[in-house]
Amino acid sequence: MARRFTPVSFAAAVTLAAGLCVTGTLFIAVSALEYGKLSAGFQQRASLRVAAIRRGLDDTVEVLTVTNQLFRTMPEVTQAQFGDFTRPLLQRYPFMASFAHQHVMTHADRLAFEERVGRERPGFTLSDMRAGRLEPAPRRERYLVTEFMAPLGAHGVLGLDVLPLADTPATVERMLSTGKPSATPLISVLQPARRDSFVLLMPLYRRGMPTETAQQRRAAWTGQTATLVRAPHLVHTILQYGGLLDDPQLLLRVYAGARSELVYTTGPEPAAEGGSWPALPQWLRRFDPRHPEHAQASFSLLGQAWRVRVDALPRPFLADHAGSLIVLVGGLLFSALAAALVHTLEQRSRRVQWLVDERTADLRRSNAQLNADVAARKRTERALQESEHRFRRLLALSSDWYWEQDVNFCFTSITDGFFDKARVQRKAYLGHTRWQVSPAFLDSKSGRDHLALLQARLPFANLEHEITGDDGATRWFQSTGEPVYDSQGEFRGYRGTGSEITERKQTEQRIRHIAHHDALTGLPNRMLLQDRLAQAVARANRGGRQMWVLLIDLDRFKFVNDSLGHKAGDQLLRTIAGRLQAAVRDADTVARLSGDEFVAILSEHADEALAPHAVQRIMTALAQPIMLEGKEFCVTCSIGVAVHAADGAPAEHLIEHADIAMYAAKKLGRNRWQFYESTMNDAALERLRIEGALRKALERGEFVLHYQPQLDLASGRIVGMEALLRWQHPELGTVPPQRFIGLAEETGLIVPIGAWVLHTACAQARAWHDIAEPGGFGPLRVAVNLSARQFAQPDLVESIAQVLADTGLPPACLDIELTESLFVDDVAQAVDTLHRLKALGVALSIDDFGTGYSSFSYLRTFPIDVLKIDRSFMADIASDADEAAIVISIIALAHNLKLRVIAEGVESAAQLEFLRAHGCDEMQGYHFSRPVPAEEFERIVRSGRTLAPAAVSAPELLCA
Numbered sequence: 001m002a003r004r005f006t007p008v009s010f011a012a013a014v015t016l017a018a019g020l021c022v023t024g025t026l027f028i029a030v031s032a033l034e035y036g037k038l039s040a041g042f043q044q045r046a047s048l049r050v051a052a053i054r055r056g057l058d059d060t061v062e063v064l065t066v067t068n069q070l071f072r073t074m075p076e077v078t079q080a081q082f083g084d085f086t087r088p089l090l091q092r093y094p095f096m097a098s099f100a101h102q103h104v105m106t107h108a109d110r111l112a113f114e115e116r117v118g119r120e121r122p123g124f125t126l127s128d129m130r131a132g133r134l135e136p137a138p139r140r141e142r143y144l145v146t147e148f149m150a151p152l153g154a155h156g157v158l159g160l161d162v163l164p165l166a167d168t169p170a171t172v173e174r175m176l177s178t179g180k181p182s183a184t185p186l187i188s189v190l191q192p193a194r195r196d197s198f199v200l201l202m203p204l205y206r207r208g209m210p211t212e213t214a215q216q217r218r219a220a221w222t223g224q225t226a227t228l229v230r231a232p233h234l235v236h237t238i239l240q241y242g243g244l245l246d247d248p249q250l251l252l253r254v255y256a257g258a259r260s261e262l263v264y265t266t267g268p269e270p271a272a273e274g275g276s277w278p279a280l281p282q283w284l285r286r287f288d289p290r291h292p293e294h295a296q297a298s299f300s301l302l303g304q305a306w307r308v309r310v311d312a313l314p315r316p317f318l319a320d321h322a323g324s325l326i327v328l329v330g331g332l333l334f335s336a337l338a339a340a341l342v343h344t345l346e347q348r349s350r351r352v353q354w355l356v357d358e359r360t361a362d363l364r365r366s367n368a369q370l371n372a373d374v375a376a377r378k379r380t381e382r383a384l385q386e387s388e389h390r391f392r393r394l395l396a397l398s399s400d401w402y403w404e405q406d407v408n409f410c411f412t413s414i415t416d417g418f419f420d421k422a423r424v425q426r427k428a429y430l431g432h433t434r435w436q437v438s439p440a441f442l443d444s445k446s447g448r449d450h451l452a453l454l455q456a457r458l459p460f461a462n463l464e465h466e467i468t469g470d471d472g473a474t475r476w477f478q479s480t481g482e483p484v485y486d487s488q489g490e491f492r493g494y495r496g497t498g499s500e501i502t503e504r505k506q507t508e509q510r511i512r513h514i515a516h517h518d519a520l521t522g523l524p525n526r527m528l529l530q531d532r533l534a535q536a537v538a539r540a541n542r543g544g545r546q547m548w549v550l551l552i553d554l555d556r557f558k559f560v561n562d563s564l565g566h567k568a569g570d571q572l573l574r575t576i577a578g579r580l581q582a583a584v585r586d587a588d589t590v591a592r593l594s595g596d597e598f599v600a601i602l603s604e605h606a607d608e609a610l611a612p613h614a615v616q617r618i619m620t621a622l623a624q625p626i627m628l629e630g631k632e633f634c635v636t637c638s639i640g641v642a643v644h645a646a647d648g649a650p651a652e653h654l655i656e657h658a659d660i661a662m663y664a665a666k667k668l669g670r671n672r673w674q675f676y677e678s679t680m681n682d683a684a685l686e687r688l689r690i691e692g693a694l695r696k697a698l699e700r701g702e703f704v705l706h707y708q709p710q711l712d713l714a715s716g717r718i719v720g721m722e723a724l725l726r727w728q729h730p731e732l733g734t735v736p737p738q739r740f741i742g743l744a745e746e747t748g749l750i751v752p753i754g755a756w757v758l759h760t761a762c763a764q765a766r767a768w769h770d771i772a773e774p775g776g777f778g779p780l781r782v783a784v785n786l787s788a789r790q791f792a793q794p795d796l797v798e799s800i801a802q803v804l805a806d807t808g809l810p811p812a813c814l815d816i817e818l819t820e821s822l823f824v825d826d827v828a829q830a831v832d833t834l835h836r837l838k839a840l841g842v843a844l845s846i847d848d849f850g851t852g853y854s855s856f857s858y859l860r861t862f863p864i865d866v867l868k869i870d871r872s873f874m875a876d877i878a879s880d881a882d883e884a885a886i887v888i889s890i891i892a893l894a895h896n897l898k899l900r901v902i903a904e905g906v907e908s909a910a911q912l913e914f915l916r917a918h919g920c921d922e923m924q925g926y927h928f929s930r931p932v933p934a935e936e937f938e939r940i941v942r943s944g945r946t947l948a949p950a951a952v953s954a955p956e957l958l959c960a
């Protein structure tokens with residue numbers, strides 16, 4: 001969340017506004033107080049001055065009243081008395097410029113007065129003031145004459161009739177009408193332009209006359225006392241006496257008269273009221289330093305209007321408003337500080353709030369996360385519990401168990417299954433290591449490897465070990481485990497599972513035994529032989545001794561087997577095996593290599609000189625008569641011996657060399673033994689060369705088929721052909737089948753080669769079928785040889801069916817030639833295969849009949865169509881009665897079994913005739929044609945060649 005703070009918070013603004021309001025209010029209030037105080041002080045001071053002036057005027061009237069009393073109390077007053085009386089008054093009240101006594105006179109009184117004064121001042125006459133000058137007063141009915149004057153002569157106005165003076169009548173009249181002293185309007189005394197004086201009059205009445213009414217006063221009025229008051233002096237003196245002149249902040253103005261003339265001032269004329277800042281409201285003007293406070297008072301004194309105006313001189317604003325300013329400044333500062341504080345607090349509060357919100361949001365998130373974690377944990381716990389439950393159920397149900405070990409590899413826990421299976425005590429295991437319980441454990445390599453794995457803290461799997469239980473039985477177990485670490489990565493031990501594998505081990509041992517031993521004789525087989533041989537070679541190399549390998553082949557074993565059957569053959573082989581083992585030492589090995597071939601490894605013969613004895617002992621042992629089915633048989637053997645010297649040939653060549661030597665022995669005549677010699681190797685080398693070339697021959701297209709015609713003896717016509725394989729090697733030339741068919745058989749190459757032969761022969765036969773020529777090919781049969789390996793192919797039947805389908809050859813035109821040896825190993829399997837082949841519709845021939853096992857019994861059970869009499873019987877049929885008898889028997893047997901008979905190897909007309917004479921069905925042989933390439937065969941067929949008709953009758957031949 002982004003932090004956002006306003007520049008000035010609302011609360012701070014409100015605080016500021018409130019502070020300003022309060023400050024303003026306080027300021028206004030304080031300034032109002034200040035102003036009030038100022039104003040009150042000013043008004044007080046002004047009032048003081050106004051009051052002083054009024055009192056001074058009243059005092060002046062009082063002074064005049066005192067003077068008036070003089071005339072009232074004394075019947076006759078002289079000028080001297082008047083002067084004496086007023087002198088102290090004049091001194092004391094200097095603003096009173098003069099005192100006078102004016103007396104109302106008639107003209108007669110004037111005259112009397114002039115005469116009286118004239119005595120002292122000759123020529124004296126009443127005067128009046130006209131145009132500013134004293135002039136003798138004209139005659140008037142009444143005069144108001146200045147009778148006394150003090151100070152005398154100050155103005156020279158003694159005898160002046162004041163009644164004509166402009167203001168006198170009105171003043172007198174007011175005085176009489178009011179009965180009170182009266183003052184004249186302002187008059188100018190010294191400076192004409194300046195009217196700042198007035199005369200104060202106080203009436204004098206005739207004694208004894210009533211003066212209550214104006215009329216009475218007019219009637220009783222005899223004169224008056226007057227005093228000339230200098231108004232400026234009067235005000236000044238009043239203020240001075242009152243100590244009211246020392247306020248420099250006040251400006252005093254005193255106006256008098258109807259025209260409100262300025263009579264006294266303490267400063268210049270003030271500015272007109274309201275002259276400044278007229279726009280300002282009244283309440284604001286107090287803050288205007290140029291707007292002075294003023295007060296004025298108007299009053300009427302003795303008929304004259306007086307107005308006193310007091311102005312406060314402008315003062316520095318601060319002088320009178322320090323408090324309000326302090327309040328203002330303080331308030332502003334306080335407001336600002338308070339606002340700042342509030343703003344800070346609010347900011348802090350917001351920040352705190354923001355932090356709280358943040359923390360709250362974080363907490364919420366954490367809480368949500370925590371809840372999710374808790375939920376996940378609960379789910380996990382539930383899943384764990386379920387898993388644990390499943391695990392326990394599975395453990396209970398399964399044959400496995402679970403175990404744990406501590407850091408010292410001692411078992412800390414093992415589930416019950418183990419103890420049930422191993423038949424051992426729990427206490428014997430818990431707290432002990434595997435090797436403490438079974439000390440032999442570490443004697444084995446696997447045990448030591450296991451310990452090394454544990455010490456390296458590595459997991460291990462399928463550790464197999466045996467345990468001898470309390471019942472004495474040894475059982476096999478298998479363990480898988482892994483190291484356990486705690487959350488700190490500290491190694492805590494091992495845990496794992498275990499299971500019993502005794503049954504499997506026993507099975508394995510049986511299988512291993514079977515895999516390494518011959519089922520019939522119990523001797524080691526070829527695989528174990530290799531192992532033993534390697535060990536013997538190693539031992540010989542270590543001991544620097546010779547080691548002999550004997551390859552023992554029974555002579556004419558086939559004969560025994562064929563004539564007495566498999567059971568007898570098997571018994572013979574078991575007997576031979578026993579005798580062989582008995583003839584060698586314990587340390588020597590006797591193995592069965594194949595069929596009637598055995599190998600003996602004689603490893604403990606110190607020198608070559610003793611070997612013949614050992615070999616001879618073996619031959620002697622084997623040559624002992626054997627009782628088979630009640631008959632005594634003598635079996636001889638041929639032995640090839642290969643010697644491995646300390647620096648001798650590799651182990652894998654020893655058997656090969658012994659084999660070569662054995663063949664050499666056989667060639668020399670049976671019941672012999674022969675050492676291997678390097679020259680014997682040439683034949684073997686040739687075999688190797690041919691094998692190598694054979695592997696490539698098919699892909700290089702070096703195989704071709706030749707076809708040997710088969711002819712019907714009765715008609716003499718070609719009825720079929722035998723396909724015979726030819727190998728045209730670029731270097732070896734044409735290699736006959738005898739040189740490579742066996743090898744191809746051994747190496748398994750016969751399977752692809754045979755498939756090629758079958759397909760090529762069928763395709764060729766079908767092609768010849770398609771040649772529609774008059775007297776042409778017709779439905780020729782093609783005979784194809786099938787080897788033992790091919791016959792054993794599980795998909796044999798399917799592949800032949802596929803070839804037939806691919807080539808389009810009718811099944812009846814295919815003759816599969818089989819040798820008797822194919823049926824020897826597994827008769828049931830052979831019968832099944834033959835029936836399935838038969839079901840395809842093909843013909844089945846027994847090739848080379850009479851040379852092999854010659855078990856006539858199978859001819860009844862096997863679905864055979866044709867017997868092929870081996871060519872070895874042909875050679876002597878004309879001369880050897882036995883041979884002839886065999887052939888005749890075969891033909892008879894075949895016919896008896898409803899089989900066709902083909903004689904091969906017919907080379908002469910005599911043989912042909914013999915066969916014809918004895919009812920043989922067909923023949924093939926050089927007499928008619930050798931096997932020829934396809935083109936040649938085609939030519940023969942096209943040529944229409946047939947067998948020559950019979951020359952002699954069969955009985956004749958037989959007799960011959």
Ligand SMILES: Nc1nc2c(ncn2[C@@H]2O[C@@H]3COP(=O)(O)O[C@H]4[C@@H](O)[C@H](n5cnc6c(=O)[nH]c(N)nc65)O[C@@H]4COP(=O)(O)O[C@H]3[C@H]2O)c(=O)[nH]1
Binds near residue numbers: 787817847848925
């Ligand atoms: N001395 C003499 N020999 C005669 C006469 N008439 C025919 N022969 C030979 O007798 C053999 C007949 O074939 P086999 O007995 O099946 O014996 C065959 C057969 O067992 C095997 N063979 C040949 N071709 C094939 C083949 O394609 N597949 C298999 N599995 N074996 C084959 O090789 C054997 C030898 O074949 P070949 O050398 O072609 O020898 C052929 C043939 O050339 C005769 O009048 N006098």
